[in-house]
Every structure is written in C-alpha cells, then in structure tokens.
Amino acid sequence: xxxxxxxxxxxxxxxxxxxxxxxxxxxxxxxxxxxxxxxxxxxxxxxxxxxxxxxxxxxxxxxxxxxxxxxxxxxxxxxxxxxxxxxxxxxxxxxxxxxxxxxxxxxxxxxxxxxxxxxxxxxxxxxxxxxxxxxxxxxxxxxxxxxxxxxxxxxxxxxxxxxxxxxxxxxxxxxxxxxxxxxxxxxxxxxxxxxxxxxxxxxxxxxxxxxxxxxxxxxxxxxxxxxxxxxxxxxxxxxxxxxxxxxxxxxxxxxxxxxxxxxxx
Amino acid sequence: xxxxxxxxxxxxxxxxxxxxxxxxxxxxxxxxxxxxxxxxxxxxxxxxxxxxxxxxxxxxxxxxxxxxxxxxxxxxxxxxxxxxxxxxxxxxxxxxxxxxxxxxxxxxxxxxxxxxxxxxxxxxxxxxxxxxxxxxxxxxxxxxxxxxxxxxxxxxxxxxxxxxxxxxxxxxxxxxxxxxxxxxxxxxxxxxxxxxxxxxxxxxxxxxxxxxxxxxxxxxxxxxxxxxxxxxxxxxxxxxxxxxxxxxxxxxxxxxxxxxxxxxx
Numbered sequence: 001x002x003x004x005x006x007x008x009x010x011x012x013x014x015x016x017x018x019x020x021x022x023x024x025x026x027x028x029x030x031x032x033x034x035x036x037x038x039x040x041x042x043x044x045x046x047x048x049x050x051x052x053x054x055x056x057x058x059x060x061x062x063x064x065x066x067x068x069x070x071x072x073x074x075x076x077x078x079x080x081x082x083x084x085x086x087x088x089x090x091x092x093x094x095x096x097x098x099x100x101x102x103x104x105x106x107x108x109x110x111x112x113x114x115x116x117x118x119x120x121x122x123x124x125x126x127x128x129x130x131x132x133x134x135x136x137x138x139x140x141x142x143x144x145x146x147x148x149x150x151x152x153x154x155x156x157x158x159x160x161x162x163x164x165x166x167x168x169x170x171x172x173x174x175x176x177x178x179x180x181x182x183x184x185x186x187x188x189x190x191x192x193x194x195x196x197x198x199x200x201x202x203x204x205x206x207x208x209x210x211x212x213x214x215x216x217x218x219x220x221x222x223x224x225x226x227x228x229x230x231x232x233x234x235x236x237x238x239x240x241x242x243x244x245x246x247x248x249x250x251x252x253x254x255x256x257x258x259x260x261x262x263x264x265x
Numbered sequence: 266x267x268x269x270x271x272x273x274x275x276x277x278x279x280x281x282x283x284x285x286x287x288x289x290x291x292x293x294x295x296x297x298x299x300x301x302x303x304x305x306x307x308x309x310x311x312x313x314x315x316x317x318x319x320x321x322x323x324x325x326x327x328x329x330x331x332x333x334x335x336x337x338x339x340x341x342x343x344x345x346x347x348x349x350x351x352x353x354x355x356x357x358x359x360x361x362x363x364x365x366x367x368x369x370x371x372x373x374x375x376x377x378x379x380x381x382x383x384x385x386x387x388x389x390x391x392x393x394x395x396x397x398x399x400x401x402x403x404x405x406x407x408x409x410x411x412x413x414x415x416x417x418x419x420x421x422x423x424x425x426x427x428x429x430x431x432x433x434x435x436x437x438x439x440x441x442x443x444x445x446x447x448x449x450x451x452x453x454x455x456x457x458x459x460x461x462x463x464x465x466x467x468x469x470x471x472x473x474x475x476x477x478x479x480x481x482x483x484x485x486x487x488x489x490x491x492x493x494x495x496x497x498x499x500x501x502x503x504x505x506x507x508x509x510x511x512x513x514x515x516x517x518x519x520x521x522x523x524x525x526x527x528x529x530x
Contacts, residue, residue: 125390129511132509133508134503135503136502137503163503166503167503236403237402237403238400238402238403238432239431239432240426240428240431242426243397243398244398247511248515250508250512250515251515251516251519254516255519257502258466
C-alpha cells in the first residue's frame with residue numbers, strides 16, 4: 001500500500017518527525033530508523049514496522065520486497081520530507097517507524113554467557129557502539145539501567161548499526177530490582193572499577209556473568225559498586241588515565257565471551 | 266607575560282581561530298588544544314606551547330603554574346573570544362596553541378611491542394579514540410598512513426584526551442615506505458581482515474608487531490593487504506557484520522600487549 005504525500009505540513013509527516021523527541025517516543029512506543037540497511041534489518045529481524053517513508057532514490061520494488069505482503073503503510077515522499085523526519089544532515093532516502101519492544105529481564109532467564117550492563121552511560125554514540133559490539137561479541141544481552149541515553153534516540157539507533165534488532169536489550173531497568181534479579185537468577189555481578197579490582201586477564205570467568213560499565217566521567221554508581229561481587233579492571237600500560245567506555249566495554253565483551261567459551265569446552 | 270585582548274578583530278585572535286582549518290595548521294605547524302586538562306598535559310609532556318588564551322573562569326595563578334618561568338605569551342580574553350577560537354560549542358575558558366611535532370619512523374627504531382597502524386581511517390572521533398586506547402594499552406606507537414583524518418584537527422585532539430602528548434604518533438606516512446621500513450626493521454606486518462584471516466586468539470604474538478586497521482566502510486587497502494604477512498581477525502559470535510574500527514583497535518591493542526607481555530615473561 002503506497003500513498004503519495006507531498007506536503008511538509010501533512011500530519012503523518014509531522015507525527016513521524018516528532019519521534020526525534022523522547023517524549024513522543026515514550027508516549028507512542030515507536031521510534032525511527034534511517035537508511036536502507038537499517039530498515040531491512042528491522043523487517044528481517046521480525047520487528048514491527050509501523051510505516052515507511054521513501055523518496056525517488058529508492059525503487060518501489062525494493063520497498064515491496066521489504067514489506068512483502070504485509071499492510072504496512074508506505075509513503076512516497078520528496079527528499080525534503082525525508083530530511084524533515086530524519087535526524088542526520090544527509091539522510092538516505094528512507095526512514096521507517098518501528099514499534100519499540102519491551103524486553104524484560106525475565107526474557108533472559110534461559111540465557112548464559114555475558115550480559116553487559118550500562119550504568120548511567122549518557123552519550124548516545126557510546127551506547128549505540130556498545131550495543132553493536134555486544135552483538136558482534138555474541139553477548140547474551142545488554143541492560144540499560146536508569147539514566148542511560150535513550151535506547152531509541154536516533155543517534156543510539158544509528159551507532160548500533162542494526163544491532164538493536166539482534167541482541168536482547170532491556171532498558172529503563174531499576175538498579176535495585178536488577179541486583180535482586182542477578183542474585184536470584186545466579187548471574188554473578190561484576191563492576192568495572194580501578195579500585196580494588198581484579199585484573200581482567202586473571203579472573204575466572206564463570207558461565208553467567210553480568211559486567212557493569214559506569215558513567216563516562218564518574219564510573220560506576222555507588223549502588224552498583226556496593227552490590228558487586230567483584231571489581232574488575234583492564235590493566236593499562238601507558239599514561240592515559242582512563243579508557244573510553246565503549247573501548248573498555250569492547251575489551252570486556254570479547255575477552256569475556258572468549259574465556260567463557262574456553263571454560264566450557 | 267599576560268596581556269589583555271578585548272577585540273574579536275585582533276589579528277592574534279583571528280590567527281588562532283584559523284588553526285581550526287587544516288590549511289593553516291599545515292602552513293604553520295601548530296594546532297589548538299582546549300580545556301584545562303589538555304593544556305596541562307601538553308605543558309607537562311614537554312610539548313612546546315606557543316600561546317595561551319584564557320578567560321575570567323581560569324585563575325591567573327593557574328596559568329602562571331602552567332607556563333612556569335617560560336616566556337609563553339598568555340592572553341587574558343573574554344569568553345566570546347574563547348568561543349571564537351575553540352571548536353566546541355561550550356568550551357572551557359582556556360585554549361592553547363601548541364607546536365606540532367614531527368615524529369619520524371626512525372624514532373621508533375629502539376621500540377618493541379605493538380604498533381597500531383591506521384589505513385584511511387577517516388572519522389576524527391575514531392582516530393582520537395584509538396590514540397587514547399593505544400596510550401592506555403601501552404602501545405609502542407601509532408602510525409597514520411596517508412588519507413587518515415588529520416591528527417591535529419580539533420576533534421581528533423579532543424577525542425584523544427591528552428594521549429596525543431604521550432604516545433609516539435607518526436603521521437602522513439606513505440604506504441610504500443612504511444612497508445619497506447617494516448621489513449627492514451623487522452616489524453611483522455599484520456592486517457585486520459575477515460578474509461583468510463587467523464583468529465586473534467590463536468596467533469603467536471611476537472615482540473614486534475604492526476597491526477593495520479582499515480577504513481570504516483571498506484577495510485584495509487589493497488596495498489596493505491598485499492604487503493601483510495598475516496591477515497588477522499576478531500571472531501564474532503553474534504549477528505553484527507562488523508565492528509566499529511575503534512572497538513576493533515581496542516580489542517587488538519589490549520589482547521596484543523597482554524599476549525606480548527606473557528610471551529616475554
């Protein structure tokens with residue numbers, strides 16, 4: 001079902017553009033993705049696509065393949081309208097509205113391996129990059145505790161490069177209930193911290209570990225530090241005082257998944 | 266030596282602001298750093314500070330400590346002038362002009378360990394983050410082959426968080442001469458590539474390894490792939506097709522430096 005929209009003032013366009021704001025994303029439980037590949041990832045990963053906007057740079061046949069026989073409304077629009085809806089300066093000619101999922105901690109019940117936990121990680125680029133790395137490493141899931149960047153903000157979605165559709169992500173998790181869940185479900189809780197920590201290369205990795213990465217400037221919160229069974233750190237040989245949180249997450253993810261695989265061989 | 270400058274039209278201010286452009290950085294061999302900490306790192310690391318601009322938010326005593334007994338010209342200016350010179354939207358009240366160094370490959374002659382080589386890595390944030398990670402890991406140096414983001418652009422300097430002043434970085438290196446230097450100086454050249462690669466966890470790390478990270482979209486260049494002794498890759502367990510280049514660099518850096526240390530124990 002393809003319709004033309006020509007006016008920037010069309011209410012469907014306006015409402016789509018509103019999804020750049022968290023307020024409207026939360027109200028409606030929807031978010032935007034931009035670009036051919038990301039929209040394709042959403043459709044093939046079984047996420048619900050609410051509507052698609054595309055301009056003349058995208059062949060209608062491509063849209064038809066994406067939506068198959070479903071009744072998703074597809075809007076053929078000018079590039080100006082795409083620019084109005086998209087968050088980037090030079091968007092590709094396609095934007096889609098996707099229904100947000102509400103994964104719950106309980107959905108991880110049968111999982112093993114490594115869960116990456118973000119504790120007040122505020123920069124959307126960091127959150128997205130970490131989700132992409134968690135997917136690439138094969139992590140069991142990613143938890144966004146309260147006060148992280150909004151999972152569905154355009155910049156997080158873009159930095160995650162489609163990985164948002166692959167790896168289980170539980171967002172807006174309250175710290176206290178997360179800690180309780182960890183001890184109930186036997187996930188060992190580790191917090192990255194340079195204080196009193198165990199060197200990442202000298203740890204015994206067990207089969208269910210949740211690793212907490214802290215805020216860019218202040219590190220992990222008091223609450224998570226108190227709840228942790230271990231503090232863990234990446235040994236640094238140079239003069240830099242700290243690592244970018246996404247790099248640190250990447251090192252933990254790959255080292256952890258690798259060592260867990262060795263341990264269960 | 267502290268002077269007041271009150272006019273945005275002052276030629277000293279204009280010339281400082283010009284250093285946001287590569288053209289002027291190259292012509293004059295100077296670049297800008299912003300923020301108390303970065304300026305401090307520059308001075309304590311022995312880099313030559315050409316001049317300092319600061320506003321009322323920075324105590325003059327702090328400036329005096331930074332420049333000690335040297336004759337660096339320090340300019341007391343309005344915040345508007347700081348904003349004119351700085352690249353960020355909300356700059357701290359201090360910007361300095363630093364003399365660029367010209368490290369050469371020959372300066373790495375006595376080194377061992379891991380050299381990280383960037384091959385057409387274009388995003389300044391990636392280049393800066395990788396330099397910070399290389400410093401943190403304790404890499405022997407970072408090489409920027411031709412066609413990378415400019416080392417001295419404000420965004421690279423900012424993302425590197427002072428690490429530019431710690432780790433040897435050789436920039437604008439021509440690929441062919443780099444490959445020749447590697448074979449002459451016995452640096453084993455590895456290129457990250459998913460094709461015909463060796464798993465990073467199954468490699469024998471030797472004491473002098475140069476690892477090439479390729480362009481964000483296209484990976485390593487043909488020329489480097491041909492010159493490499495080995496292709497190496499990070500095994501990925503999830504559905505993501507690739508890793509952000511800075512994350513991949515981080516994983517290689519820490520795994521490499523760790524394994525090299527084990528091998529020489």
